[in-house]
Amino acid sequence: MNNMIEVENLCKNYPSFQLRNVSFSVPGGSIVGFVGENGAGKTTTIKLILNEIKRDGGTVKIFGLDNIRDECKIKEQIGVVFDESYFHGEFKAGDIALILKRVFRNWDDALFGEYLLQFKLPRNKLIKEYSKGMKMKLSIASALAHHPRLLILDEATGGLDPIVRSEILDIFLGFIQDENHSVLFSSHITGDLERIADYVTFIHEGKIVFNRSKDDLIDQFGILKCGQQDFQKVDKSDLLRWHKTGFGYEALVSDRNLIRRKYPGAVIDTATIDDIMLLYVKGEK
Known part of the structure; x- marks a missing residue:
C-alpha cells in the first residue's frame, strides 16, 4: 500500500517549544487520527506538512513528491480544513465558488452545490452571518469540491452538533473507500476517531509517542x-x-x-x- 504522506525526522525549534524528529505516515485508503494535548505540536506538524512555516530539519513527502519542491502540484490534489473558517465575512458561498474555481483545475460547481444543499447552507447569505458550525461545513464543502486525493483536517468537526458530525464522518468514510484517497484528521473529539480512524498517531511534547492501528489500541x-x-x-x-x-x-x-x-x-x-x-x-x- 502506497503512503499518501511520509514524514521523516521533522523538526521545528521555537524558544519555548521544539518539535523533535517527528516521523509517521498516512497509508493510502486510510484515515489517520492525529491526537495530543493542546500545545503538543499537532498544528505545527500540519503547518510544516503544508509548507506554511519553515522547518528546521527532516523531510515531508506527499504522493511521493517533496512538499516544498512540488508544492503547487501537491496542493492541487489536497483539501484542507482548519479549526477556524478563513473566508472573509463579506463573501457569500457563491463567491467562494467563483474564487476557488480559478484556483483548482478540478473544481466541481455541481458537487459544491450538492454539499451546500446537504449541509443546508444558503448560497446568498453573508458568511459573517453564518454560525460557527455553518462556517465549518462551508469549509468542508469547499475542501471536497475539487475532488482531492487527500484531506488534511485540523479540528474540522469542532462546533458541529452530534447529528451533523455523524453525517460528516460518513462523508469522510466514503471518501477513503479506495486506496487513492486518505485523511489526516487532527481532533480533540476522540470518539470521532474511535469510530472512523484506521490508525492513531499520538504526539506529546513535540515527540511521537506511538503510531498504531486503532483496532490494536482498543483491543490490546x-x-x-x-x-x-x-x-x-x-x-x-x-x-x-x-x-x-x-x-x-x-x-x-x-x-x-x-x-x-x-x-x-x-x-x-x-x-x-x-x-x-x-x-x-x-x-x-
Whole structure:
C-alpha cells in the first residue's frame, strides 16, 4: 500500500517549544487520527506538512513528491480544513465558488452545490452571518469540491452538533473507500476517531509517542486498577504509565490479556483513546 504522506525526522525549534524528529505516515485508503494535548505540536506538524512555516530539519513527502519542491502540484490534489473558517465575512458561498474555481483545475460547481444543499447552507447569505458550525461545513464543502486525493483536517468537526458530525464522518468514510484517497484528521473529539480512524498517531511534547492501528489500541491496551498494597506487588516494567487516585492506582498496560494472566483477579478495563492520552500526559513512569 502506497503512503499518501511520509514524514521523516521533522523538526521545528521555537524558544519555548521544539518539535523533535517527528516521523509517521498516512497509508493510502486510510484515515489517520492525529491526537495530543493542546500545545503538543499537532498544528505545527500540519503547518510544516503544508509548507506554511519553515522547518528546521527532516523531510515531508506527499504522493511521493517533496512538499516544498512540488508544492503547487501537491496542493492541487489536497483539501484542507482548519479549526477556524478563513473566508472573509463579506463573501457569500457563491463567491467562494467563483474564487476557488480559478484556483483548482478540478473544481466541481455541481458537487459544491450538492454539499451546500446537504449541509443546508444558503448560497446568498453573508458568511459573517453564518454560525460557527455553518462556517465549518462551508469549509468542508469547499475542501471536497475539487475532488482531492487527500484531506488534511485540523479540528474540522469542532462546533458541529452530534447529528451533523455523524453525517460528516460518513462523508469522510466514503471518501477513503479506495486506496487513492486518505485523511489526516487532527481532533480533540476522540470518539470521532474511535469510530472512523484506521490508525492513531499520538504526539506529546513535540515527540511521537506511538503510531498504531486503532483496532490494536482498543483491543490490546487496558487500565489496571488496584489498591496501594496490590500496586506494590506489580512489576513496574509491565506498566506504561500510572497515577494515584482517591481509591488506589490506575495504570496503563499495552496487553491487557497478558496482564490478566500474570495477575489473576486484577481489575483490568478496556482503554479508550482518551484514557491512553490522559495517562501518558499525567501519569508517572
